[in-house]
Amino acid sequence: MRVNYFDQHMIDINISEDKIQRDKKNDIDEKLDIISQYDTENASFINHTLKKAVNYLFQPNIQNTNYLVNEIPNNMSNETIIIYFDSFGESDTISEQLKKIASKVKKMIIVGNHKTRAINDFIFCVNIRNVQKIEKLVKGNDKIQFGFHVNSIDATKYYYSRMKKYFLNVLNQLNDLAVKELKADIEGTCSKILLNVNNFVSHYQTNMANIKLKKMMVVYSRLIKVIGKERLQNQVMFYDLDGQPSDMNIAMLNSISELIYVYQLSNDEERISYVYDKISEQMKEEAQKLQYCHFVNNACVGSRYGSQSFPNSKENGCCANTYLDKGKNCRYLKEDYSCSICSISCRVFTCQYLQERGIDHALWQYPLMDCSIRLFYRHRVVWDFFVPEERMLQRLKHGIQ
């Protein structure tokens, strides 16, 4: 099966018949094949984790695309006002598709980083900071529909995007590499590629025209309070006007759907427990699918190759010899090596060894956490290891925003 990974590279993880016929000059498969003959430290990271990460990152491609629409839904009428999150930056152009959607409704308010201005009597562009202007425009009895142009959202800071950038850069370097060069020093080349500091997202420029997800969700939650539930048309529409949805768009779409669900829960306890469960599930799924700790005979990759001082034990990774349980396994580690308390701080932790190789999470890198829990409370839990879920929920309860 050939898949278009990272929207750029056609790679075949399961070697297929047409492999022989492909151009070898830019063939990553061939280089991955060569590396797969080696189980040295960094070659084995590429063999073991890179392929799993690539597969994992592209899972969202197959989820939820039915929520994406390019046409106006039937339930909209000339009594509907649509608040549409999209951003043009400095550009003055409104696409034909947007004009088409606007022509079917009473009013369209396009919210983004652009200047506030009226295009005509029905289409208004409003800067995202100018929430009062939006509130003024939606006064009345009309029905309100929200729309999101998923391609217009800046997700650079989120874990999915960061991991994608990291592994994409690793693949790009492999792509540009001559086979001869790789063969000359396989482990050295793998190490150089993986540890390249330019792999990290801080080295990529963000598109200033794009809307920050958090800013958008803060405006959304304020508006739904002002507008009132009775005026909201049930469904929120996600527009993907640019053709094929990318994996990043789908990941954003999933996150926005979850956030909208959280904002609609009336009780803070329900909200925080939903956020906690979702993030814990996601982190667990990621750890299981990527198996980034890569245990061999109970020794994790960090204890086999990482710094001498961490993890503290040669066996059972960082669930052993903790500061609470010196010289033995953590009291919450079960016999089957699972954790009995679902500690969110433990789940989000990855050691320096993994962080240097693109597996680097933080709670704020999860859109659900970033947009629903106040910064101060998120910071408080970062080092709160070994704390059971119930106690952590109590601590986070007052941080819901």
Ligand code: SF4
């Ligand atoms: S995060 Fe912990 S268990 Fe995983 S590799 Fe690092 S030290 Fe080992």
Ligand code: SF4
């Ligand atoms: S509490 Fe943390 S250290 Fe203890 S078993 Fe669970 S994940 Fe491991």
